Amino acid sequence: MANATSERGSREHLLRETPNRPSAINNNKSQPEFPASRFTFMSLVLWFDQSNCGTALLSWSVFFLLVVIVPMISHFLLVCSDCDFHHRRPYDAVVQLSLSIFAGISFVSLSIWSRKFGMRRFLFLDKLWDVSDKVRIEHEAEIQRSLKRLMIFVLPSLTLEAIYRIWWYISGFNQIPYIINPVLSHVVAFTLQLSSWLYRNTIFIVVCILYQITCHLQTLRLEDFARCFASEIADVRSALGEHQKIRRNLRIVSHRFRRFILLSLVLVTATQFMALLTTTRASIAVNIYEVGELALCSLSLVTGVFICLRSATKITHKAQSVTSLAAKWNVCATVDSFDHLDGETPTGSMIESQISPCGINAMDTSDDEEGEGDDDLDNTKIHPIYANTISYQKRQALVTYLENNKAGITVYGFLVDRSWLHTIFVNIP
Structure with missing residues (x-):
């Protein structure tokens, strides 16, 4: 019982967001400033x-x-x-x-x-x-x-x-x-x-x-x-x-x-x-x-x-x-993991050479075949230039979570x- 309680507490701590933690999505807002907008559609209701x-x-x-x-x-x-x-x-x-x-x-x-x-x-x-x-x-x-x-x-x-x-x-x-x-x-x-x-x-x-x-x-x-x-x-x-x-x-x-x-x-x-x-x-x-x-x-x-x-x-x-998309990101980050650098800081030319496989393939696909608009997430270009920032275990854990917790309308x-x-x-x- 104690182990279950501690495990649940650690899981809640994992999912809890701290105020000073940077978001995974680029967001320029430092404060939740959102002025009230005037929506003309609301007059209908x-x-x-x-x-x-x-x-x-x-x-x-x-x-x-x-x-x-x-x-x-x-x-x-x-x-x-x-x-x-x-x-x-x-x-x-x-x-x-x-x-x-x-x-x-x-x-x-x-x-x-x-x-x-x-x-x-x-x-x-x-x-x-x-x-x-x-x-x-x-x-x-x-x-x-x-x-x-x-x-x-x-x-x-x-x-x-x-x-x-x-x-x-x-x-x-x-x-x-x-x-x-x-x-x-x-x-x-x-x-x-x-x-x-x-x-x-x-x-x-x-x-x-x-x-x-x-x-x-x-x-x-x-x-x-x-x-x-x-x-x-x-x-x-x-x-x-x-x-x-x-x-x-x-x-x-x-x-x-x-x-x-x-x-x-x-x-x-x-x-x-x-x-x-x-x-x-x-x-x-x-x-x-x-x-x-x-x-x-x-x-x-x-x-x-x-x-x-x-x-x-x-x-x-x-x-x-x-x-x-997350699985594709994990694959590209794992393949282009800069293993040959032995811990050295990658230069711009090295990064450019490393990101070419995923970037060029994605661009070729989008140029050769025009989609209908619903699959634009699948065609997102992956540039794993920060492959060493997150470990493979964390990336794989995120992909596994997304695979087993698919969202949608029910x-x-x-x-x-x-x-x-x-x-x-x-x-x-």
């Missing part, structure tokens, strides 16, 4: 503010109006069963149910995250003082780009939906049911339907983009961590501690989003099967007037799931590439990588 009773009541009221009440009124009062075949909506129930389900999942998830963590802590913005300037600047730029990305995903769908609704109301003016005044009734119905469509699509895509932003920050940290293998690693403990921080953040991200990812994947599959079975019935004619809205709904839902799965698999692939214990996606989408009977 003010719709879902749950900080006090007033804003929570307003937020939930808007949610029930646009996600529950308006779709029900639109479906049951504007069913238009007596209209011609161009103005009937046989797939409206599938469309309204699919959008409302995903909007409900997204809103509830976002409300829980906002109330439990706060959006700044939820997006790891309070941890940016602990990263390099390059990571912080690139992450801020990614958040700024997220608003543009949201517009790219939402506006085309909204525009097509608006065009369809305008045509539907104008061409079917005498057939569509109305209350008291047909013009005023149709204008109000059109406004509420378009607002509901925008709200439900936006809230789902916003959560998917928040997930992408969170994964992108950890991807930047992984890339910054991988750069240490191309320079001097003064302390293996610092490199080990940095990797453990990244693994812990990835576990947190996986835990927070696992229900949302699983529900989205299962429900998107279910709704697409439902749409497929509905459209393939022999009694229903399929044309652009009736299927167009269903196609827009399916495209929005599949796009959101694609954003989440792509972000998860990308960061998992990056995390796994670090292991091969969903209830299942690693979300390309093999996992192939198992789901390819091997379905």
Whole structure:
């Protein structure tokens, strides 16, 4: 028992970082000075503010109006069963149910995250003082780009939906049911339907983009961590501690989003099967007037799931590439270990001659073959000019640790990588 206690204490001492210890990654910050940045993307989440009773009541009221009440009124009062075949909506129930389900999942998830963590802590913005300037600047730029990305995903769908609704109301003016005044009734119905469509699509895509932003920050940290293998690693403990921080953040991200990812994947599959079975019935004619809205709904839902799965698999692939990079670094440092110098200080020409094998091979590979961007960590040039700085035992211990502690995004214990996606989408009977 005493030996186990002392061993655990020594392990904790090994993993504990001292304030004066230099980081394994080149970092120019001597003090954690990180001024509060203004992120324009954060203004979007003010719709879902749950900080006090007033804003929570307003937020939930808007949610029930646009996600529950308006779709029900639109479906049951504007069913238009007596209209011609161009103005009937046989797939409206599938469309309204699919959008409302995903909007409900997204809103509830976002409300829980906002109330439990706060959006700044939820997006790891309070941890940016602990990263390099390059990571912080690139992450801020990614958040700024997220608003543009949201517009790219939402506006085309909204525009097509608006065009369809305008045509539907104008061409079917005498057939569509109305209350008291047909013009005023149709204008109000059109406004509420378009607002509901925008709200439900936006809230789902916003959560998917928040997930992408969170994964992108950890991807930047992984890339910054991988750069240490191309320079001097003064302390293996610092490199080990940095990797453990990244693994812990990835576990947190996986835990927070696992229900949302699983529900989205299962429900998107279910709704697409439902749409497929509905459209393939022999009694229903399929044309652009009736299927167009269903196609827009399916495209929005599949796009959101694609954003989440792509972000998860990308960061998992990056995390796994670090292991091969560390093994490559260990091999190059071991081969070019300056054994023939017998303890003499290497000169510049000697160093230049020693680093040529790894550097030239890496350069030839990158010149001859252009990758797709996902394997840029594997193509990192290794220059083991500090081969004698760290002993072989320490390098091998670090590589062994990385091999047995691979990081990545998980969903209830299942690693979300390309093999996992192939198992789901390819091997379905």
